[in-house]
Amino acid sequence: MTGITHATALWYASRATGVVTLLLLTAVVLLGILVNRQGRLPGLPGFAVTGLHRNISLLAVAFLVIHVVTAVADPYVTIGLAAAVLPFASAYKAFWLGLGAISLDLIAALILTSLARARMSRPAWRAIHWLAYAAWPLAVVHSLGSSADTRSGPVLGVLTGCVLATTAALAWRLSRAAREVPRAGRAAAILSRMSARKAGL
Amino acid sequence: MTGRRTLAHPPLAMGGAPPAGPGGLPRLMPAAGAVPVDLRGHLAAHGPLPAVRSRDRLLAEVAAAGLTGRGGAAFPVARKLDAAARARPAPIVVGNGAEGEPASSKDRSLLWISPHLVLDGLQLAAAVAGSGSAVLYVTRGDRLHARLAGAIAERAAAGIDAVRVGLVAAPDRFLAGEESALASRLAGRPALPSHRPARGLPRLAPGRTALVQNVETLAHLALIARYGAAWFRTVGTAAEPGSMLVTLHRAGGRPAVAEVPAGAGIADLLGLDARPGVPAGSPVPSVAGPVQAVLVGGYHGAWLTATTAAGLPLATTALRPLGAAAGAGVLAALPADRCGLAETARVARYLALESAGQCGPCFNGLPRIAAAAEHLAGPRPGPRARADLERWAGLLTGRGACHHPDGSVRFIRSALRVFAAEAGLHEQGRCRSTDPRPFLPVPAGRPATEEDWS
Numbered sequence: 001m002t003g004i005t006h007a008t009a010l011w012y013a014s015r016a017t018g019v020v021t022l023l024l025l026t027a028v029v030l031l032g033i034l035v036n037r038q039g040r041l042p043g044l045p046g047f048a049v050t051g052l053h054r055n056i057s058l059l060a061v062a063f064l065v066i067h068v069v070t071a072v073a074d075p076y077v078t079i080g081l082a083a084a085v086l087p088f089a090s091a092y093k094a095f096w097l098g099l100g101a102i103s104l105d106l107i108a109a110l111i112l113t114s115l116a117r118a119r120m121s122r123p124a125w126r127a128i129h130w131l132a133y134a135a136w137p138l139a140v141v142h143s144l145g146s147s148a149d150t151r152s153g154p155v156l157g158v159l160t161g162c163v164l165a166t167t168a169a170l171a172w173r174l175s176r177a178a179r180e181v182p183r184a185g186r187a188a189a190i191l192s193r194m195s196a197r198k199a200g201l
Numbered sequence: 202m203t204g205r206r207t208l209a210h211p212p213l214a215m216g217g218a219p220p221a222g223p224g225g226l227p228r229l230m231p232a233a234g235a236v237p238v239d240l241r242g243h244l245a246a247h248g249p250l251p252a253v254r255s256r257d258r259l260l261a262e263v264a265a266a267g268l269t270g271r272g273g274a275a276f277p278v279a280r281k282l283d284a285a286a287r288a289r290p291a292p293i294v295v296g297n298g299a300e301g302e303p304a305s306s307k308d309r310s311l312l313w314i315s316p317h318l319v320l321d322g323l324q325l326a327a328a329v330a331g332s333g334s335a336v337l338y339v340t341r342g343d344r345l346h347a348r349l350a351g352a353i354a355e356r357a358a359a360g361i362d363a364v365r366v367g368l369v370a371a372p373d374r375f376l377a378g379e380e381s382a383l384a385s386r387l388a389g390r391p392a393l394p395s396h397r398p399a400r401g402l403p404r405l406a407p408g409r410t411a412l413v414q415n416v417e418t419l420a421h422l423a424l425i426a427r428y429g430a431a432w433f434r435t436v437g438t439a440a441e442p443g444s445m446l447v448t449l450h451r452a453g454g455r456p457a458v459a460e461v462p463a464g465a466g467i468a469d470l471l472g473l474d475a476r477p478g479v480p481a482g483s484p485v486p487s488v489a490g491p492v493q494a495v496l497v498g499g500y501h502g503a504w505l506t507a508t509t510a511a512g513l514p515l516a517t518t519a520l521r522p523l524g525a526a527a528g529a530g531v532l533a534a535l536p537a538d539r540c541g542l543a544e545t546a547r548v549a550r551y552l553a554l555e556s557a558g559q560c561g562p563c564f565n566g567l568p569r570i571a572a573a574a575e576h577l578a579g580p581r582p583g584p585r586a587r588a589d590l591e592r593w594a595g596l597l598t599g600r601g602a603c604h605h606p607d608g609s610v611r612f613i614r615s616a617l618r619v620f621a622a623e624a625g626l627h628e629q630g631r632c633r634s635t636d637p638r639p640f641l642p643v644p645a646g647r648p649a650t651e652e653d654w655s
Contacts, residue, residue: 182558183557183558183559183564184557184558184653184654185558186556186558186564187553187554187555187556187558187563187564187567187568188554188568190564190565190568190569191550191553191554191568191571191572193568194568194569194571194572195572195575
């Protein structure tokens with residue numbers, strides 16, 4: 001096995017943080033779906049779902065920054081800093097890295113609007129947050145196209161797992177939304193459940 | 202004011218007094234039975250509505266009269282009219298007759314018997330606010346709607362209304378008359394209360410506001426414009442001037458609507474024998490039999506023991522230290538042979554089913570509290586039932602999207618205080634009541650669908 005030399009350290013770091021970022025982003029999307037349906041994680045209080053969703057997204061941003069910086073700093077290929085945010089401006093694999101740049105721009109919009117949430121109208125914030133459903137697939141496609149590592153071996157397994165988990169979560173979200181009690185009937189549904197529970201107190 | 206057609210009316214000269222019985226009452230509805238007053242009868246009794254030549258003079262007269270809103274919140278009318286007069290663009294004027302409170306029938310009665318007083322008040326409010334349109338917001342239902350449409354058409358034919366009045370149907374729900382729910386309904390959306398805290402005039406849409414007044418308030422306004430502030434203050438107290446409509450619930454009869462001086466004694470209104478010798482907490486004799494407790498202010502109001510209530514006036518200043526308020530004038534004298542906890546549980550169930558379903562404390566908390574109240578009202582409640590009720594009630598206050606959870610919790614907590622002895626008996630498997638018949642009027646709690654809010 002080839003060792004990680006000084007020359008290739010940045011390259012490996014970029015790829016490794018890329019995989020970790022994708023894993024974290026997948027976790028963020030799954031938790032976001034859980035927040036939307038007011039689901040709970042076993043053993044954790046209700047506010048933990050939202051808290052984890054936010055904190056892991058910030059962790060993902062940290063890894064994303066390292067992923068971009070190491071890729072730009074690496075002398076092996078020519079990727080300008082501008083290419084990180086300007087789509088298709090890179091000299092190396094312009095198309096695939098361009099998709100990554102679009103994804104990064106969308107993620108930046110998500111993070112910045114969520115940090116400034118108190119100052120925005122809620123419908124505007126929600127509309128921008130829906131861009132998450134564009135940012136994540138772009139990140140996946142960017143991973144598949146920009147490096148041969150992701151198309152074989154254990155990394156492919158990781159990627160496949162992420163895609164399957166997200167698809168399953170989406171299906172769950174849609175089925176829950178379809179079966180949801182309309183707002184006007186919620187109190188009645190809970191009341192009949194409570195009354196049926198004789199020994200609840 | 203905007204270029205609307207001016208009509209040949211006498212200027213705003215206030216004086217004289219309307220035909221009335223002893224004590225200056227009734228004012229809003231004629232003394233001779235529940236016969237609806239048509240336009241001719243109305244004009245014969247009160248004369249034509251004076252034209253508002255000076256908006257400031259009318260505002261000053263209303264301020265001097267000290268008229269407060271009769272919808273329950275008792276907000277000073279002069280302040281609200283002033284805010285409406287300064288609002289740009291001019292707000293739409295709404296007469297709120299959607300009496301969502303099942304225990305209150307005063308607004309329905311007033312609209313049925315004296316619609317022209319209410320419509321006069323609506324015209325006055327529109328003149329002060331400079332509005333070009335007015336709306337009467339009344340619960341959906343055939344007979345009252347037909348009668349009001351007829352009254353509006355009568356006035357249009359006589360050409361006495363400067364501003365066109367539309368009729369808007371409110372859904373038959375407890376919260377439909379709430380100000381933000383009303384605004385939502387006028388804007389074409391379901392009549393659900395809004396999440397935003399109320400600040401200033403309620404908004405229908407960006408830049409469009411509404412001046413909302415209870416129909417009884419408008420009727421008083423119509424009389425003040427004719428007879429002046431001094432006349433208005435000949436009845437009532439200095440702090441709570443004028444008269445008010447109350448709905449009285451007593452054993453052995455149907456609910457009665459009466460016009461009484463504001464700040465009148467609760468004992469006088471309910472016929473309670475306020476002898477000083479009765480020990481606190483025990484039933485008070487009355488013309489309809491012994492009374493154990495009095496519900497003041499409706500289903501978002503509070504229970505008081507009969508002995509406490511018998512010594513108080515129906516005035517918010519006196520009631521507030523006890524956690525109650527005059528509200529929309531609902532008084533119910535619970536007979537000593539009924540179970541106060543059973544009545545509370547029935548009302549709590551109704552309040553839970555009337556939830557708008559918009560926020561967790563309401564659609565989650567109120568059903569739980571209602572189920573717990575039913576448990577406490579039944580045989581053999583567990584030892585923790587009362588403590589659980591208290592705890593959950595404390596969790597809900599101030600956390601809802603509107604005031605429905607707060608009002609409901611106030612009602613239930615007062616029941617836990619007033620019927621504490623009864624709760625103790627229930628825990629031992631006993632109940633003092635001998636009459637299982639329901640006392641308070643509670644509509645059959647059928648679960649709501651989305652259409653029910655439109």
